[in-house]
Amino acid sequence: xxxxxxxxxxxxxxxxxxxxxxxxxxxxxxxxxxxxxxxxxxxxxxxxxxxxxxxxxxxxxxxxxxxxxxxxxxxxxxxxxxxxxxxxxxxxxxxxxxxxxxxxxxxxxxxxxxxxxxxxxxxxxxxxxxxxxxxxxxxxxxxxxxxxxxxxxxxxxxxxxxxxxxxxxxxxxxxxxxxxxxxxx
Amino acid sequence: xxxxxxxxxxxxxxxxxxxxxxxxxxxxxxxxxxxxxxxxxxxxxxxxxxxxxxxxxxxxxxxxxxxxxxxxxxxxxxxxxxxxxxxxxxxxxxxxxxxxxxxxxxxxxxxxxxxxxxxxxxxxxxxxxxxxxxxxxxxxxxxxxxxxxxxxxxxxxxxxxxxxxxxxxxxxxxxxxxxxxxxxxxxxxxxxxxxxxxxxxxxxxxxxxxxxxxxxxxxxxxxxxxxxxxxxxxxxxxxxxxxxxxxxxxxxxxxxxxxxxxxxxxxxxxxxxxxxxxxxxxxxxxxxxxxxxxxxxxxxxxxxxxxxxxxxxxxxxxxxxxxxxxxxxxxxxxxxxxxxxxxxxxxxxxxxxxxxxxxxxxxxxxxxxxxxxxxxxxxxxxxxxxxxxxxxxxxxxxxxxxxxxxxxxxxxxxxxxxxxxxxxxxxxxxxxxxxxxxxxxxxxxxxxxxxxxxxxxxxxx
Numbered sequence: 001x002x003x004x005x006x007x008x009x010x011x012x013x014x015x016x017x018x019x020x021x022x023x024x025x026x027x028x029x030x031x032x033x034x035x036x037x038x039x040x041x042x043x044x045x046x047x048x049x050x051x052x053x054x055x056x057x058x059x060x061x062x063x064x065x066x067x068x069x070x071x072x073x074x075x076x077x078x079x080x081x082x083x084x085x086x087x088x089x090x091x092x093x094x095x096x097x098x099x100x101x102x103x104x105x106x107x108x109x110x111x112x113x114x115x116x117x118x119x120x121x122x123x124x125x126x127x128x129x130x131x132x133x134x135x136x137x138x139x140x141x142x143x144x145x146x147x148x149x150x151x152x153x154x155x156x157x158x159x160x161x162x163x164x165x166x167x168x169x170x171x172x173x174x175x176x177x178x179x180x181x182x183x184x185x
Numbered sequence: 186x187x188x189x190x191x192x193x194x195x196x197x198x199x200x201x202x203x204x205x206x207x208x209x210x211x212x213x214x215x216x217x218x219x220x221x222x223x224x225x226x227x228x229x230x231x232x233x234x235x236x237x238x239x240x241x242x243x244x245x246x247x248x249x250x251x252x253x254x255x256x257x258x259x260x261x262x263x264x265x266x267x268x269x270x271x272x273x274x275x276x277x278x279x280x281x282x283x284x285x286x287x288x289x290x291x292x293x294x295x296x297x298x299x300x301x302x303x304x305x306x307x308x309x310x311x312x313x314x315x316x317x318x319x320x321x322x323x324x325x326x327x328x329x330x331x332x333x334x335x336x337x338x339x340x341x342x343x344x345x346x347x348x349x350x351x352x353x354x355x356x357x358x359x360x361x362x363x364x365x366x367x368x369x370x371x372x373x374x375x376x377x378x379x380x381x382x383x384x385x386x387x388x389x390x391x392x393x394x395x396x397x398x399x400x401x402x403x404x405x406x407x408x409x410x411x412x413x414x415x416x417x418x419x420x421x422x423x424x425x426x427x428x429x430x431x432x433x434x435x436x437x438x439x440x441x442x443x444x445x446x447x448x449x450x451x452x453x454x455x456x457x458x459x460x461x462x463x464x465x466x467x468x469x470x471x472x473x474x475x476x477x478x479x480x481x482x483x484x485x486x487x488x489x490x491x492x493x494x495x496x497x498x499x500x501x502x503x504x505x506x507x508x509x510x511x512x513x514x515x516x517x518x519x520x521x522x523x524x525x526x527x528x529x530x531x532x533x534x535x536x537x538x539x540x541x542x543x544x545x546x547x548x549x550x551x552x553x554x555x556x557x558x559x560x561x562x563x564x565x566x567x568x569x570x571x572x573x574x575x576x577x578x579x580x581x582x583x584x585x586x587x588x589x590x591x592x593x594x595x596x597x598x599x600x601x602x603x604x605x606x607x608x609x610x611x612x613x614x615x616x617x618x619x620x621x622x623x624x625x626x627x628x629x630x631x632x633x634x635x636x637x638x639x640x641x642x643x644x645x646x
Binding site for chain 2: 019038039040041042043044045048049052054058059061062065069079080083084087088090092095099102103105106108109110112113115116117119120122123124126127129130131132133134136137142143144145146147148
């Protein structure tokens with residue numbers, strides 16, 4: 001296939017030694033005007049997403065969790081009510097058909113269940129996981145992103161991206177290694 | 186523990202206060218924990234332990250097969266003692282699970298750094314304990330192949346489970362607990378699975394860990410949502426864990442049987458659950474840190490803190506026993522007064538006194554710092570408390586049922602070989618799963634340990 005060079009270049013990856021270096025670099029990259037950037041770290045680095053310019057609205061997990069919890073709770077309660085008062089009404093110990101206090105334990109459990117399932121699967125879906133292939137996995141050094149190294153990637157579709165200049169820029173902000181990430185399809 | 190507090194600066198106290206021994210880097214933490222899974226050869230000790238546990242697991246399958254063939258009559262249960270070992274063991278196992286959730290969720294919300302190196306295997310312990318617990322009510326139904334009747338599905342019979350019954354609440358509480366614990370555990374594992382994927386040299390391991398890690402690459406955007414989901418799960422698991430043993434206690438307290446029908450049961454059951462769970466965490470942690478040289482990560486601070494939690498929850502349990510006793514006498518209800526008499530002088534009185542010895546008297550030794558910081562003493566103590574909590578459930582289930590209201594309906598309970606073999610079998614299942622877990626997955630959260638390294642290096646500067 002005859003693909004132009006820019007299409008197979010995913011971006012430039014800079015490697016750093018510590019979370020502190022990565023934070024400094026992330027701020028500089030933002031200041032330099034790059035927007036399509038991401039950082040990779042072996043553990044969550046406090047403040048990194050802010051340094052990359054990801055705002056609070058970026059995180060929809062709490063909202064999704066709330067929806068799951070409300071859905072589970074309301075669904076659970078009204079299902080029990082329907083079962084006991086409408087589908088198969090049964091007089092148990094003279095209690096009213098809508099003996100709602102007796103429905104609370106199951107309602108509570110289903111609230112927690114709904115919220116938890118939505119939190120986990122919502123988080124995975126918004127992170128677009130599972131994702132078996134990613135161009136970054138072509139970089140041998142990137143294995144250390146799950147161990148002891150910190151990476152910053154300026155993606156090729158950023159309007160300011162220029163292979164040689166961006167590489168020089170990454171070196172100027174003290175990246176230990178600068179590696180071109182290629183998507184070899 | 187703040188390092189700046191001058192009153193706690195003696196070297197001995199600082200050593201005890203550490204949650205991570207000094208000198209570790211991101212790489213060394215990764216190497217040490219992942220090598221247990223990836224490079225360490227299978228030791229004779231592991232094989233021997235696994236063989237014993239697996240044999241017990243086989244005993245469980247034989248016992249269950251025989252139970253399904255013959256029916257619950259092979260157990261010691263009868264009328265009036267319809268709840269024998271099956272329910273005793275169910276409550277014991279589910280209680281043990283509670284410490285895992287407490288460590289992973291509640292201590293996380295309270296920002297307790299000492300939870301970091303013990304949360305992973307404590308959560309695994311929770312899952313395995315819930316698996317063991319779930320077996321008992323299932324096989325106790327007599328016809329376990331009909332167990333799906335307990336779930337509300339649109340059946341051709343047009344009927345539904347009885348949602349006003351605590352036994353159905355239990356189905357929902359335990360299955361939700363199992364599901365949420367599994368989710369919590371798996372979410373915590375994702376970054377570590379990625380580490381194992383990246384470090385594995387063997388093709389099969391790369392493929393298996395690669396699939397489980399789902400392409401995790403540690404992106405800042407991913408971490409952001411990940412942390413959010415993890416925090417929310419911790420927040421959800423906290424009331425959940427309190428609700429589960431509360432619902433289990435409703436199985437008893439909603440019935441009118443003397444000794445069961447009491448409002449102190451929910452808090453007293455929850456405290457007892459955490460008590461037994463911490464004992465089990467210690468029972469596992471002490472051999473684990475020894476066998477895999479994890480003393481740097483599971484320090485004396487962890488063991489001592491767990492001992493303190495046991496002491497505190499043990500006192501709550503003692504308070505529960507005392508008020509159970511007091512309220513029975515104070516009520517003046519003759520059946521309740523008779524129950525107290527039965528516990529102290531009845532045919533099962535030795536169980537009651539053994540329970541007091543194991544759960545209330547022995548743990549008072551934990552007030553002494555020398556005991557709390559002595560690994561062998563703690564290990565023995567944890568076994569004693571595990572036994573004591575089992576006896577507690579035996580006392581609650583059996584003493585109350587043997588002699589309730591009408592003397593003509595009284596009975597006696599004697600566990601049979603199959604009762605013991607099924608119980609021993611679930612211990613086999615539990616230990617087998619733990620052995621496989623230790624070899625197959627990182628027993629300590631690597632990502633969280635790196636965070637701890639980062640924090641410690643900041644503090645040192």
